Amino acid sequence: MTHAQSAPASAMLSVHALTVQYSGAGETSHPALLKVDFEVNRGEIVGILGESGSGKSTLALSILGLLPKSTSIAGTIRFKDKDLLLLNESGWRGIRGARIAMVFQDPGLALSPVMRVGDQIAEVLRAHRPGEGKQRRQQVVESLEDVGLVQVERIYKAYPHQLSGGELHRVAIAQALACRPDIVIADEPTRSVDGTRQAEILDLLRETNRKFGCALIFVTHDPALLAGFADRVILMYAGRIVEEGPVSQVFRRPLHPYTKGLLQLVPTALQSPGRPRGQRLPALPGSLSDSDHLSPGCIFASRCFARTNVCQSEPPGEVVPEQGRRVSCFNYGN
């Protein structure tokens, strides 16, 4: 909570009115992001939460300048004193991987299969810190140690297929942290990973965040992962931010009906193992459809349990119900 919303001047990353539209997406082309505004402060952990298709990954890719060339992008992404959207490729080179780094979903796919993992980390360092050739090997060893790997010599020389899944995840995180970036973006790093390893990855990310003070943007569809982990949570639906606030407050008292629905989906297996068999699970009804995009009203209206007439005729504005929180919903007095 101490992290929540310090003065805007201190924000390290500030995204303003970001609208992204992929081209050639066929006849049903809706913006992947629509007027997205948010900030990330130094050393903070921000969770981006939403269903698939909500624009979470597009947001991550736009901060890294990795969207396809044909994409139309409007708005600003200010990182320290630079507008990232105005950078050319050589401008990006000093930022991507060095100041803003990414941990991808599947480390097995993100690492080259034909190169020793130590060399892959050295490659990142060579690109961003030329002239430190002599220390490079030592730097790689240190970055492997930083993520809690033991037998660093064996891992340095190993090819990805020779490592276990857990080791691969650590190597991928070590690679992202090698240049001590200001921001690390992790896009569903724990998707399709079993519980034990999931907990390991979260612990490791939190530890590196504390140790090196890098801000972390953690993209996920599972609210449970953010509890006790992230400082702030941003809820996305259909490319829009529908709610934002400190995790502790949003989880205790969610405002947007979408947030309420998502939180209700978190399994309670251990709380109620005596659940009657065959009983249906709570679920958000329906899914985002093309007609929702065409509606003049709130984009969530067709799935919303709290919908009123006004929701179908005009889009809701943003309300600040209390300091550090915002929500786009007519139920909060706009």
Add this chain to the structure above:
Amino acid sequence: MEIEETTRGATTPALVRAVGLSKSYVQRAPFSQKRFVIDALVDAELEVAPASLTALVGESGSGKSTLARCLAMLEKPDGGETWFEGAEISRATDRDLVLLRPKIQMVHQDSAGALNPWFTAAQIIAEPLDIQRRESGPMLRSRACELMEEVGLSANWAGRRPLEFSGGQRQRLAIARAIALKPVFLILDESLSGLDLSTQAQVLNLLLDLQKAHSLTYLLISHDLSLIGQVADSVAVMHRGRIVEHGTRQDIFTNPRHAHTRELLNSVRLVESSFRTAQAGGQQ
């Protein structure tokens, strides 16, 4: 009444029974001639009660998929027996398989990879009906449309191809194909992982509805204990090729006996309890 039946377990004859199944694979190390033997199944024992939802959990590499493939007769075990509806099937001839396959169907994890991208939704569902000569001509298509509606897909989408559907819709399509031949036993190999929570809940509800309507028996393979903890009647835990523990959901979740089960549960408990604490407004 139903609950009693499944907890008694032993008194109801099992629909599917794996007895001492073993299977190993030989792998060659890349860039060398060294050979490795991987024991994927070691004397695995499993019983699946009829009309139940049995979950098979374990870490990646514990042998879950190999067991599933042996039960689905996609793989011949090196040793042991597989019993289905009171008959031993692991050495079934090709002719027997033609009769057996429709009864045991599988839904895979990656629906995008499991469905032919060039086929339309209707063709995908109609293919098994055609191969087994259950329907022909115009009846094929209308049956396919019926099945689409049954799994919650609009029949208007019959002409769409797999990649035009979302992940959750594609998984529904895969389920429609799997139930087309009116199977008895459905193996769901990580069919829900990779889907987000709301889609998972919707697909699980569909599976529960179908089970009620057709008294299907499910074997749901998953690495996600919190997911299966919501729906499974019984839970089998796999570790290094063996089933180390099998009991009712309540048993496994409240009174795990094997150290590995406890380890799996602990990690779920951590995530769940910090979420509950946050919800209750407590500090981390």
